[in-house]
Amino acid sequence: MAGTALIPDIGKIIVFLLLLLAFFLLTAKSERKLPNYIFASFLLVTAIDLVGLFIPQTSFAWWESLRLASVLLQMPLYWLYVRSACFHNYELEGKHILHALPALGFFLFFIISEISAEALQLFSIVAQLQYYAYIVAVFVSLSTFRTLYRENYSTNHQITYKWLLQTTLLFLLGNTFVLIRDILFNQAAWDYLPLINLIISIFALSVISWFVLKALYRPKLFLGVDKNLLPIKSNPTELPEEHQKELEKLSNHMQTVRPYLDAELSLQKLADGIGLPDKLVSQLINQHLGKHFFDYINEFRITEAKALLQNQPELTVLEILYQVGFNSKSSFYTAFKKETGQTPTNYRKSTT
Numbered sequence: 001m002a003g004t005a006l007i008p009d010i011g012k013i014i015v016f017l018l019l020l021l022a023f024f025l026l027t028a029k030s031e032r033k034l035p036n037y038i039f040a041s042f043l044l045v046t047a048i049d050l051v052g053l054f055i056p057q058t059s060f061a062w063w064e065s066l067r068l069a070s071v072l073l074q075m076p077l078y079w080l081y082v083r084s085a086c087f088h089n090y091e092l093e094g095k096h097i098l099h100a101l102p103a104l105g106f107f108l109f110f111i112i113s114e115i116s117a118e119a120l121q122l123f124s125i126v127a128q129l130q131y132y133a134y135i136v137a138v139f140v141s142l143s144t145f146r147t148l149y150r151e152n153y154s155t156n157h158q159i160t161y162k163w164l165l166q167t168t169l170l171f172l173l174g175n176t177f178v179l180i181r182d183i184l185f186n187q188a189a190w191d192y193l194p195l196i197n198l199i200i201s202i203f204a205l206s207v208i209s210w211f212v213l214k215a216l217y218r219p220k221l222f223l224g225v226d227k228n229l230l231p232i233k234s235n236p237t238e239l240p241e242e243h244q245k246e247l248e249k250l251s252n253h254m255q256t257v258r259p260y261l262d263a264e265l266s267l268q269k270l271a272d273g274i275g276l277p278d279k280l281v282s283q284l285i286n287q288h289l290g291k292h293f294f295d296y297i298n299e300f301r302i303t304e305a306k307a308l309l310q311n312q313p314e315l316t317v318l319e320i321l322y323q324v325g326f327n328s329k330s331s332f333y334t335a336f337k338k339e340t341g342q343t344p345t346n347y348r349k350s351t352t
Contacts, residue, residue: 007194010201011053017208018047034092035085042077043211045070053201065110068120071127072103075134078171082138082164086145102130124182131175138168150292151282152267154260155327158334170207177203246276247284260300263327267293301325302339305332309348317344 025040048070076099084090106123113119142164149157181196253274259265267285271278285296304324308315315323321332321344336344 007197007201008054010205011050014050014053014201014205014208015047018043018050021208021211022047032088034090035081038077038081038084042074042081045073045077049074050204061114062111064115065107068110068115068123069103069107072106072130073100075131076100079134079137079141082141085160085164086141102126135168135172142168150294151286152293154265154294154297154325155263158331159328174200174203174207243280243284243288246280247288249274249276250281250284254300258300260297261323261325263325265297265325298335299339302336305336305344306340306347309344310351313348313352320344
């Protein structure tokens with residue numbers, strides 16, 4: 001197929017972009033460098049693997065062994081990246097080196113026993129099992145992250161969650177193409193292999209380009225939450241009489257002090273302002289009121305925004321959303337439509 005002649009050129013572009021983005025992440029000024037460093041490592045390891053698109057197998061057994069074994073480093077690095085991006089106080093520990101043992105083991109195995117068809121088949125099985133194990137671990141981390149920020153933060157961590165979820169789903173789609181290629185290879189369907197390789201190459205180029213644009217336009221994408229927080233167990237209970245006063249104190253504080261106007265408000269900040277333990281405030285909101293902290297705070301912000309939309313027509317929607325405590329237009333519009341069923345502009349028109 002004529003299109004397959006493009007694969008080496010596409011491979012060179014992909015590797016160049018991977019190296020470029022890795023350099024950008026390693027040199028970019030950021031308050032949280034660990035996610036950038038881990039993601040840059042992930043991109044460099046991926047570049048080693050994709051060099052095979054334009055450099056055929058050579059007589060250098062150590063290089064081909066390294067290229068193949070590097071595949072087993074990709075998902076551990078991506079999982080570490082997700083963890084470090086989600087949790088601002090996440091740190092690498094000595095035990096994390098254990099994630100590199102499968103890659104090291106296969107590298108030595110290929111060097112000692114050579115790269116035979118049987119060895120490649122075993123490697124492919126292990127690689128797929130490892131891939132899906134880490135994918136499950138990534139989804140567990142994302143689920144925990146989403147629960148924690150909704151229970152403890154009012155800032156828009158949804159952006160981080162959405163980015164990481166989209167990235168993971170793209171990886172799943174890309175791995176589906178690889179699985180199809182492996183099936184075709186095992187069934188000796190040689191006529192279709194060039195086409196699927198071309199699809200994989202174009203898909204990889206598209207995903208990497210998307211990464212580059214995201215990194216350039218949103219260098220401060222990740223805020224992170226506290227990894228030491230624990231999700232609240234969903235077990236709604238009636239409010240004991242001894243906590244009734246604390247609930248009233250919380251309500252009065254929200255009405256008079258209006259802490260929700262602070263875009264960086266967290267559960268800890270709110271608890272400190274009231275003078276109550278943060279665990280008690282969390283229990284009052286999440287269990288007795290039956291709401292996540294994120295939704296609870298946004299309800300007050302939307303109520304404030306509705307009043308401003310009705311009574312102060314000189315204010316723009318953008319001015320209002322920042323004034324009431326939101327830090328992004330998308331999160332404000334989402335929360336406002338969820339609460340009222342209308343966009344802020346349509347709500348203003350319907351009430352004036």
